[in-house]
Amino acid sequence: MIVSIASGKGGTGKTSVAVNMALSIGNVQLLDCDVEEPNVHLFLHPDINRVEPVYILVPVVNEELCDHCGKCAEFCRYNAIFVSSERVLIFPELCHSCGGCVLVCPRKVITEEKHRIGTLKSGSAGDLELVYGELEIGEPMPVPVIKEVKRQIKKDRNVILDSPPGTSCPVIETVRGSDFCILVTEPTPFGLHDLKIMVQVLDGMRTPFGVVVNRAGIGDEKVYEYCREKNIPILLEIPYQRKIAEFYSRGVAFSLEMPEWKEKFQTLFNEIRELVSK
């Protein structure tokens, strides 16, 4: 089973839920798909046994044979190629690696070379397997790195995917193909507003989901009212407690220090399994 954890609004507790759930159940492969700001490893201190670069393919033009016809630049939707009467300029950080320029070049003088945009790291913490990616600073496109992280999925394990915040392409790439998505929110107007956007996204993707309310007790009741109205199951509430916030600040998974939570995260996972098998 593949369970992804998303939120819309940042900082609602996605990583906390992902890590604590992963530590409470067995046979887990945890993938941190927030490749812009990966944090899971800060809580797990894994032994990293594999580090690999992530590349995309970007065009290279053989200028000796190029007649500067400009067909490649005309085709490119991402403005990654600029052709003047004497020169061709390529902007690798704008390239989406679609390969179209290679196909449209009438003289066949465009080839592709690797351009590094990130790093893939895998390792383990106890019997938990961890995979995460890191986008290079200044590179705009996290999606190819997320795809590489997801290529490591082992379907026979309990796969947990920690998503980046937001509601656009990196989140969709993460959630795509999951059996279930947990939406972590907080009971505030910001939490609710961004939760509603994520609900629309998941409805569009036809991915089943439920809500975990973090920092319960702060804010107001509107998240609960919305979930009731929309028939969205609230799977777990994590109360706002100074103690939990302090463990988090030190990079400690709170279920390790507060063992009663281990059981709650096990129940959460079992409940999801039941919802998925229905």
Added chain:
Amino acid sequence: MKQLTVLSGKGGTGKTTLTASVAVLAKKAILADCDVDAPDLHILLHPEIMRTQEFRGSKLAIINDAKCTECGLCREKCRFDAITEDIKVDPIACEGCGVCTVVCPVKAITLTERISGHAYISKTKYGFMAHAMLSPGETNSGKLVTLVRQNAKMLAEKENSDLVIIDGSPGIGCPVIASVTGADIGLVVTEPTMSGIHDLKRVLQLLKHFNVRPFVCINMYDVNRDNTEKILSFCKENSIEIAGRIPFNHQVTEAMVNERTIIEYSPESNVAKEIESIWKKILPSLKSESSF
């Protein structure tokens, strides 16, 4: 005109709370909410929309079933896995690159424009505001951010305002890059947690990469004083200016529930006072040369 971008790397550290408060203090700055996939600034500032623009940020491949011979060449050449086994376009995966239209031997595929969001120009009590909403699940948020910033710039010129305040999104990828390029100051809001520190370092590298002058603000600094010390000494070692330290206060959430900034909701609170001091600290760096 000067541009201040508020960003954080890690989500939920208090960007929008700070941006809205600074907007109140700045009086008559132009505001830009560049978190286009989860915008929240409007919740605190209640903009009145004056103009709505459609945003056509991407294209989508459409297959003409009558012409299609199901040869599968488009599926083979698509690098985004956007053509399904039964030769249909998966609109979520399609990037609109156009490769399929080139390889299709019977010219059965065309690209259509899709409306992937809306941009707004609005009025608030504290100045004009440019903002937007990406349609749920759409791509190309960087382009929409660029449109919001163009709108903000246009407003600044029209209103003769010399300051644009930009609320950024979390992360360091395309929408964040689009929010910081060309800005004069990047005000990074962080929190004294291991995640906050990790993400702060990456976002500071990003600002350095794009040559934007950083200021750091530590939110809820008293939740973990050891980590606050770590951030302070890291910034000192790297000659990064500290804009201020905001204490934890329940009133911040109360203000949000009441859909108001902390400056309006509780002007005498320790948080409001600290934000005023942060604003005073960065203001001299935001004075246009022309106003000297």
